[in-house]
Structures are given as C-alpha cells and as structure tokens.
Amino acid sequence: MDSLVACGELTDPSSPRGRLLNAAAHLFVEKGFARTTVRDIAGEVGILSGSIFHHFRSKEEILCQVMREVTLFARARMAQAAAQASSPTSKLRACILCELEAIHGRAVPGFTILVSEWRSLSGKNQAVVLALREEYEQLWREVLEEAESVADPALARRLLQGALSHTYHWFRQKDGGLSLGELADELVVLFSRPKPA
Amino acid sequence: MDSLVACGELTDPSSPRGRLLNAAAHLFVEKGFARTTVRDIAGEVGILSGSIFHHFRSKEEILCQVMREVTLFARARMAQAAAQASSPTSKLRACILCELEAIHGRAVPGFTILVSEWRSLSGKNQAVVLALREEYEQLWREVLEEAESVADPALARRLLQGALSHTYHWFRQKDGGLSLGELADELVVLFSRPKPA
DNA sequence: AACGCTACCAAGCAAGCGCTTGGTTATCAA
DNA sequence: TTGATAACCAAGCGCTTGCTTGGTAGCGTT
Structure with a gap:
C-alpha cells in the first residue's frame, strides 16, 4: 500500500503536507468541515494558521x-481485499467488511467525510473527486454482479452504500455486542439472496 | 393533520414564526445549517436579520x-399511513413509501436535515429531539416486527433507515425511470423476506 | 561564500457572522 | 383615550473567519 506513496499518488504522511492532511481529516470527521477552522488544523500539527497557505491555496x-x-487509498485497499477472496460471495463479504472497517476503524481515516462533507465541496472540486470515486464504485458493481445480488448491481450498491455509511451513526464496537464481521454477514445474506428457481 | 396545529403542537405556518420555520427548513435543506445565515432566513420572509431574535433566542x-x-409531523403522517394499511407487509410498504415521500417530496419539508444536520445541534437540544424521534422509531420497529423482517427489528430498521436516507443523494424522479413506489416495492422484498422453514 | 528553496512566523486585514439595543408602528382590548 | 403587546426596523457591536503580506531561519548545492 506504500507503493501509492512511492509513485506519488499519495502524500507521504510524515511530510508537512501529509501531516496537515491527516490532521484535517481527523478534525473534519470529528467536528465537520464548517466547524473546523484553519487555526484548528494548524494547531494540531504545531504551526500557525497562516503557514497552512504555504501548502494549500x-x-x-x-x-x-x-x-x-x-x-485512492480506499480503492486500493478494497481491490486488494477482493482479489484475495475466492468465491463471489466471499468477495462481496470482503468488500462489505472492507468498507465497514474504513468507516469505523482507523483503516482509512477520513472515509466518512466522503459522504458527510460532500456538499462542502464546490462543483468543480466535486467533479474531481467524483471521477476517482467512480473507479471505486465500478469495482463494487462488478463484485455485486458476480454475486448475483438482489435487483440490479447499481441499485443494490446504492442501497448497500446507504446502509453501510449510516452504520457510522449507530454502530459501536463492544464486548458481547455485534461485531463488524457479524454485521457483514447479515448484509451478505440480505443482498446476495439466491434467486428463486 | 391540521389538528396538530390546532392543539398547539405545531406552529401555524401562516404566522410569522411559522413562516420563519418554513423558510429556515427550506434553506437548511438546500445549503446546510452552517452555510445558511440568519440574514438568509430573514431575507426569505422579507424582514431584517435582527428581527428574527424577536421570535427565537x-x-x-x-x-x-x-x-x-x-x-412530530412525520410521526403523525406515518401513523396515519400505517393505520390505513391492512396486512403487515402492506403496512411496511406504506411506511417505506411514507419516508421516501418525506425525503423526496414536498410532504415533510426539512425531513432530511434530521440526519444531515444532527451534529449541528448541541447535546442538550439533541436530547430534546431524540426523545420525540424515539416515538417515531418505535412505530417503525413495531411494523418491522409484524412483517417478520430479516434480522431483529432494531437492526433491520437501522439498515433500512440508512438505505432510505441515502436515496436523497442519488434518486431523481423522471419519466420512465424508477418511481418511489417501485423503489418501495424493491425494499419491501429485500427486508420482509419470509424466513426459511 | 553565495544562492535558492522549503518551511515557517508575526501581524493583521477585510469580510461576514450571530446577536443586541433602542426605538417605531399597527392592532386591539379595556 | 389609553395602555399593553406583537412585530419589526435601523444601526451597529464584538468576535471569528479565511486569507495575505513581508520577512526570516535552516539546509543543501554549487
């Protein structure tokens, strides 16, 4: 996964710019984009607010x-997870678990803001991110198609995406409770039901 | 439904306060809470920004x-829709359609901000709204229980709620495309599958 | 030694924000 | 006629915001 950093697609997280992006992602998740100030972000990495604009416009x-x-990171991670699975159903499960971990774990910090802060982006910037997002979604549709999901893959993905992203607001990991794996199992059953003969 | 206004639970939409609430709901949906200013709201009903604070603190x-x-309005509306349906499955369908219309139609203006702007509310105010919301959710769980939904009713509701609220971001009504009713049908099939014997 | 580059500071500007204050007008009951 | 009340205006205060400017310290290269 470091190869993405090496080839220049992702910013080195130990660089000043990378540390700012990490801090920003963390704060955007925690407080939202509008309620996070540039002073907050700068403070998190120990510089003054004006210095941010040396790195970003x-x-x-x-x-x-x-x-x-x-x-980019989430896509690479999911592609890897899907490639390692064998059957169509286990591929679907791997992808579902992958997104659940992105939402709830430390696996992909900032994943949730792709949905929650979408409207904080101007039209032009939305287009930039959307083009990348489309590759991620295409992967999903292929996996759903193979698993012969309910309805058509595009619709299934949208319903599934809603169910998954909403878990952010209610799911909490705790002993004895539902685990991410079990939740993934439930969703696999829900969406990959075999069609009546 | 006007009875809620008559008994004082809801504000008369033709009163100054009611017109402000409607304008605010509309703007919060359109631009989000943070990006809507009190000057925007005041302008929408034709008064100056300072005058708002005669009506709200x-x-x-x-x-x-x-x-x-x-x-309150959404709950009354759904209770009525559920009461008019006969079978458990048709009740579920009625509720799903009810929420879809609340999200996409002009039926319940501002319904989507219950999710999208939840975090714009302070802890104390969250508690106020949450108490009312709980009655709405209880109704859902009863309907899902009766329809013998997949998994337990609480989990099913959460997954369903995610799928439903997310439709806001992709569903568009157009000729020849998927209608809200057809979408409701798909979701009923998905969530009310008969359990294997 | 001189240069160029990256990373940052110190100070502050202009605009916009939520909200306050003191006063005016219209309505209606006593 | 008087007085209370609701609805609103005009003006602006105090604060926060994103961002700008001019300058400096450190570092590697030549």
Missing part, C-alpha cells in the same frame, strides 16, 4: 485533497 | 424547533 483545497487521497 | 433554536416540528 485554500481551506477547501485541503478538503478536496483529503477526499482525493482517501478515495 | 438563537440560530440553533431555529434548527431545534424545525427538527421538533418535522419529527
């Missing part, structure tokens, strides 16, 4: 770049 | 009151 560009890198 | 109180009234 505007606050919105920070959001845009966070979304860009998150999307 | 703060901008956040406007959001809170919008959410309060939207929740």
Whole structure:
C-alpha cells in the first residue's frame, strides 16, 4: 500500500503536507468541515494558521485533497481485499467488511467525510473527486454482479452504500455486542439472496 | 393533520414564526445549517436579520424547533399511513413509501436535515429531539416486527433507515425511470423476506 | 561564500457572522 | 383615550473567519 506513496499518488504522511492532511481529516470527521477552522488544523500539527497557505491555496483545497487521497487509498485497499477472496460471495463479504472497517476503524481515516462533507465541496472540486470515486464504485458493481445480488448491481450498491455509511451513526464496537464481521454477514445474506428457481 | 396545529403542537405556518420555520427548513435543506445565515432566513420572509431574535433566542433554536416540528409531523403522517394499511407487509410498504415521500417530496419539508444536520445541534437540544424521534422509531420497529423482517427489528430498521436516507443523494424522479413506489416495492422484498422453514 | 528553496512566523486585514439595543408602528382590548 | 403587546426596523457591536503580506531561519548545492 506504500507503493501509492512511492509513485506519488499519495502524500507521504510524515511530510508537512501529509501531516496537515491527516490532521484535517481527523478534525473534519470529528467536528465537520464548517466547524473546523484553519487555526484548528494548524494547531494540531504545531504551526500557525497562516503557514497552512504555504501548502494549500485554500481551506477547501485541503478538503478536496483529503477526499482525493482517501478515495485512492480506499480503492486500493478494497481491490486488494477482493482479489484475495475466492468465491463471489466471499468477495462481496470482503468488500462489505472492507468498507465497514474504513468507516469505523482507523483503516482509512477520513472515509466518512466522503459522504458527510460532500456538499462542502464546490462543483468543480466535486467533479474531481467524483471521477476517482467512480473507479471505486465500478469495482463494487462488478463484485455485486458476480454475486448475483438482489435487483440490479447499481441499485443494490446504492442501497448497500446507504446502509453501510449510516452504520457510522449507530454502530459501536463492544464486548458481547455485534461485531463488524457479524454485521457483514447479515448484509451478505440480505443482498446476495439466491434467486428463486 | 391540521389538528396538530390546532392543539398547539405545531406552529401555524401562516404566522410569522411559522413562516420563519418554513423558510429556515427550506434553506437548511438546500445549503446546510452552517452555510445558511440568519440574514438568509430573514431575507426569505422579507424582514431584517435582527428581527428574527424577536421570535427565537438563537440560530440553533431555529434548527431545534424545525427538527421538533418535522419529527412530530412525520410521526403523525406515518401513523396515519400505517393505520390505513391492512396486512403487515402492506403496512411496511406504506411506511417505506411514507419516508421516501418525506425525503423526496414536498410532504415533510426539512425531513432530511434530521440526519444531515444532527451534529449541528448541541447535546442538550439533541436530547430534546431524540426523545420525540424515539416515538417515531418505535412505530417503525413495531411494523418491522409484524412483517417478520430479516434480522431483529432494531437492526433491520437501522439498515433500512440508512438505505432510505441515502436515496436523497442519488434518486431523481423522471419519466420512465424508477418511481418511489417501485423503489418501495424493491425494499419491501429485500427486508420482509419470509424466513426459511 | 553565495544562492535558492522549503518551511515557517508575526501581524493583521477585510469580510461576514450571530446577536443586541433602542426605538417605531399597527392592532386591539379595556 | 389609553395602555399593553406583537412585530419589526435601523444601526451597529464584538468576535471569528479565511486569507495575505513581508520577512526570516535552516539546509543543501554549487
């Protein structure tokens, strides 16, 4: 996964720019884009607010770049997870678990803002991220198609995406409770039901 | 449905306060809470920004009151829809369609901000709205229980809620395309599958 | 030693924000 | 006629915001 950094697609997280992007992602998740100030972001990495604009042209560009890198990273991660699975159903399960971990774990910090802060982006920047997002979604549709999901793959993905992203608002990991794996199992059953003969 | 206005639960939409709440709901849906200014709201009903604070103590109180009234209205509307249906499955379908119309139609203006702007509310105000929301959710769980939905009713509701609220971001009514009714049908099939014997 | 480059500071500007204040007008009951 | 009340205006205060400017310290290269 470091290869993405090496080939220049992703920013080195130890570089000043990378540290700013990480801090921003963290704050955007925690407080939302509008309620996060450039002073917050700068403070998180120990510099003054004005210095941010040596690395980014505007606050919105920070959001845009966070979304860009998150999307690229999430796609690479899911492609890898899908490739390792054998059957169509286990592939679907792997992808579902992959997105659940992106939402709830530390696997892909900032993944949730792809949905929650979408409207904080201007039209032009939305187009930039959307183009990358489309590759991610295409992967999903292929996996759903193979697994012979309910309805057509595009619709199934949309319903599934809603169910998954909403888990952010209610799911909490705790001993004895539902685990991410079990939740993934439930969703596989729900969406990959065998069609009546 | 006007009875809620008559008994004082809901604000008369033709009163100054009611017109402000409607304007605010409309703007919050369109631009989001943070990007809507009190000057926007005041301008929409033709008064100056300072005059708003004759009716509300703060901008956040406007959001809170919008959410309060939207929740009460949505609940009354769904209870009526469920009561008119006969079988458990048709009840479920009625509720799903009811929420879809709340999200996409002009039926319950401002319904979507119950999810999208939840975090714009302070903890104290969240508690106020949550108490009302709980009645709405209880109705859902009863309907899902009766329809013998997949998994347990609470989990099914959460997954369903995610799928439904997310439709806001992709569903568009157009000739020849998927209608809200057809979408409701798909979701009924998905969630009310008969359990294997 | 001189240069160029990256990363940052110190100070602050202009605009926009939520909200306050003191006063005016219209309505209606006593 | 008087007085209370609701609805609103006009003006602006105090604060926060994203962002700009001019300058400096450190580092590697030549």
